Amino acid sequence: NEAWGTAFWGQRYRGLDEIDPPRATPTVANPAQRLDYARFADATMRENFCSERDILHRLAPGIPVTTNFMTALSQCDSVDYWAWGRETDLVTNDHYLITDGRRTHVNLAMAADLTRSVAGGAPWLLLEHSTSGVNWQPRNPAKRPGEMARNSLAHVARGSDGAMFFQWRQSRSGAEKFHSAMVPHAGTDSRVWREVSGLGADLGLLSGIRGTRTVADAAMLWDWQSWWAQKLEWRPSEDHDARERADAFYASMYDRHLTVDFAHPDADLSGYPLVVVPALYLATEGTGRNLRSYVENGGTLVVSYFSGIVDTQDAVHPGPYPGALRDVLGLTIEEFSPLGEGGTVRLITPGGAAEGPELTGDLWSDVVIPRGAETVWSYADGVPAGRPAVTRHRLGRGTAWYISTRLSGPHLDAVLDRACDDARIAPRTGLPHDVEVVRRTGDNGTYLFAINHTGDDAKVPLDGPGTELLTGEHTVGRLAVPAGAVRVVRLDG
Structure with a gap:
């Protein structure tokens, strides 16, 4: 009752026998109960996997047991891969390109970096991807010549010790008969077959790479349980999407040619000069202490809006926002001020254009009160006009940045450029785009x-x-x- 805040709306339970899984309700269901049920469902699936794994260990000792993850696909967002990664003998992943106009190679790189991170940096295995088109999207184009090899070797570059396909021979019937394969309906006299055979020959030339580890330049904090909590109803803006923020921050770092490790909020971050936090709504006091220690010891931290707000039971931390992250960021937030549909805000520097470009944010704004942080950009309009929009807090030997609105593309790049300067990460201007x-x-x-x-x-x-x-x-x-x-x-x- 205390954990779920059941005193609100008279939801108090008198015994465990009264508790059901979340069901249809006249209005919004208890968010803390829904979050705990998501944990329960994930833990129950994982318990079943572990039981099957242990049977196989007994019957086939010495043979690794795994299951196929889908770290980049939204239909598998009910899985806490940090917990699952600790239970498999070998971390594997399935990855299929989402052909909806996005830069698919960036999403691929993000999925590979995330899978490697779930594996603790150890080599992993790409268990499934496609030789060409898939069959389950509204439009399923064929891969361009050479794209299959680029996809495969991009996963290998980011830590996979192989690249496997679904499927061997293209099905003649069933739901996936139009999903591409190593042997397509066109047979061996086809571009797909020739490219698959060529890739196999190339892999033989790369065998020395097996067992090596990918070198990362920076880290991004990600927590599936925080994501679950953010997706529950009645948040300040239904337009806010934690995964969208992760995609945006990752793309900006990718375009700076930075290889990214993902990290749990309580992980040791001391090896990274730069850590970005795109959306960490749920953060414990321990996470706050971890990030403060990281910055005090010389790290550079970048935190996006709506982070540090609630504890593990989706209860708002006592005191002003941003709760667990107040100390490290050197500020408080008086209130959120999400923007209306299509609304934007202008951000200016105190010294005008000479100090930095004018930026445009959308979706969100905060009423920020500095408590030691300096203002780098401020709001030129909107509810928080004249207030800080982007801040920088010097703490110990490091700095912590806060971005209180949604910045994208070159506007986000401008802030990350400044943070990379703090982290002493030199621009890699000699490397071409993409x-x-x-x-x-x-x-x-x-x-x-x-x-x-x-x-x-x-x-x-x-x-x-x-x-x-x-x-x-x-x-x-x-x-x-x-x-x-x-x-x-x-x-x-």
Whole structure:
């Protein structure tokens, strides 16, 4: 009763036998009960998996047991993958491109980084993806020539030790008969078959990479339970979407050519110069202490709006917002002021254009009261006009940034540029846009993957000489990456 706040609306229980799973109600159901039920449902599925895993361990000792995750697909958002990752012998993932106009290679990179992070940084396995089109979207285009190999090797670059497909032979009947396969309806005299065979040959040339680990430049905090809580009814704005914020922050970091680890809010963050928090509505006091320690010890933190608000039972932290994150951010929030549909706010710097560009936010604004933080951009209009919009708090040897409205594209980039300066992450201006550069390293050496998602040839600078494994060419200084191609260099030394 205390955890679920059942005194509100007279929901008090007198015994456990009165408690049912959440059901249809005349109005909004108890949010804390719904959150706990989501935890219960996830834990029950995981308990069943563990029972089956233990049977297989007994009957087939020494053989790893896993199950296929879907870290990037919204239909599997009821799973806490941090908890599941601890129970599998090998973390695996299914990934299918969402062809709705987004930059699909960015979503792919995000899914691969997230899967690697669930695996604790260890090598993982891409258990399913498609050779070409899928069959379950409103429109299912074929992959372009070379796209299948780019998709496969992008997962390998970000930690997978293989790239498997669904399915081997394309079905003649059933629900997935139009889902692509290694052997399509067209048979072996087809582009798909030839590209699959070519990829198999290339993987043989890359066998030395197996067991190495992907090197990350920064971290992003993500918590599935916080996501569950944010999606419940009657929040300040139904337009706010935690996953959208994660996508936006990730795309901005991707375009800076930063490889991202995802981290649980209570994880050790000391190895990262930059940590971003796109939407952490549910945050414990322990998380607040963890982030404060991270900043005090020299880290750079960037936090987006509607973070730190409630505890594990979806109860608002005592005192003003942002609850668990007040101290690290050096501010309080008097009230939220979400914007109407299509509404925007202008953000200006105290010194005008000489100090920074004018930014435009939408969807959300806060009435921010600085408690040690400095104002970097302020609101030029809206309810909080004249108040801080983007702040920077010097704390110990580090800094904590707060963004109190929704910024996207170049407007978000402008803030992250400043935060990267604080984190001493130099701009990687020598790398072309949409040419992905990722490193894997280990006892076998250091490998640089360069994946060109554009229609133009590109040049990628190298730290030193090496051997390009797919062509056998010796490389020095700069690596040529043809349009749509992948190159993998084993660096010398």
